Amino acid sequence: MKSLSRLGTRPASLPLAADDVLEFHAARLLLLMHICGTAGRIxxxxxxxxxxxxxRYPDFFEAARAAVDPEAQTTSADHAEAVESSMVRHHYGPWDKRYYQVLxxxxxxxxxxxxxxxxxYQIALSTEGAxxxxxxxxxxxxxxxxxxxxSVKKAFGRKSGTVLKNLIYKLFDEEVGKRPLGQVITK
Known part of the structure; x- marks a missing residue:
């Protein structure tokens, strides 16, 4: 993963995906804190x-939301290109090893x-970050x-990380819980 300012060092013939760009992940996490956080804090x-x-995994989200609130309306998002950036199975469920670099x-x-x-740890937006x-x-x-x-904030914003982790393991045992550590989560 490289910053946009460093992409000039890559050969032009190599393909570039948004997933390889640091600022792509940084923007998503800024929005996550702003939208899903409490007063810009998670x-x-x-x-x-x-x-x-x-x-990042809308299909898993819709299944979890339906399990928690069967009356909830599903979003009309296009799920054809659902997973734009994969995560791996970690000790506490889905994780992205790039979090430390992005944070x-x-x-x-x-x-x-x-x-x-x-x-x-509390991760909070600064004034400029907000x-x-x-x-x-x-x-x-x-x-x-x-x-x-x-939609994620409305369904799960008030739940703790432990509650969310347990929900993921309960609902997605085959896809996440039984997956070997470090293996990419797919749907």
Missing amino acids: DGLTKMAKLDFFT AHLEARQLITVSKFKNS EKAKALAKRPSFATLVERQK
Whole structure:
């Protein structure tokens, strides 16, 4: 994964996917904190990862939302290109090994703060981070992601990371729970 500013060092003949670009992941996480967080803050890496999982895997989200609230209306999002960036099975469920690099990138640019709170970390938008997230949310290119994150917030925003982890293991045991550690989660 490289920053946009470093992509010039890549040979032009190599294909480039958004998944390979640091700022793609940074923008998604800024929006996640802004939309799914409480006052621009998410309490815990586990909660952040699980909310991000439901954002990145719309089919899993719809199944989980239906299990928790059968009356909920499904979103009309196009699921044909559902998973835009894969995650792997980790000790606590879905995880992306790039989180540490992306969070460090955001913190170095003073767009977020990361602070220890009890046995967890609070990841919060800074004032500048909140402004950038609001600007991203208004861009048409992020409209689908923003709508999906609003649905995720409505369904699971008040649940803890542990509750979300347990829900994922309960509902998606074959797809996530029984998958070997480090293996990519597919649907």
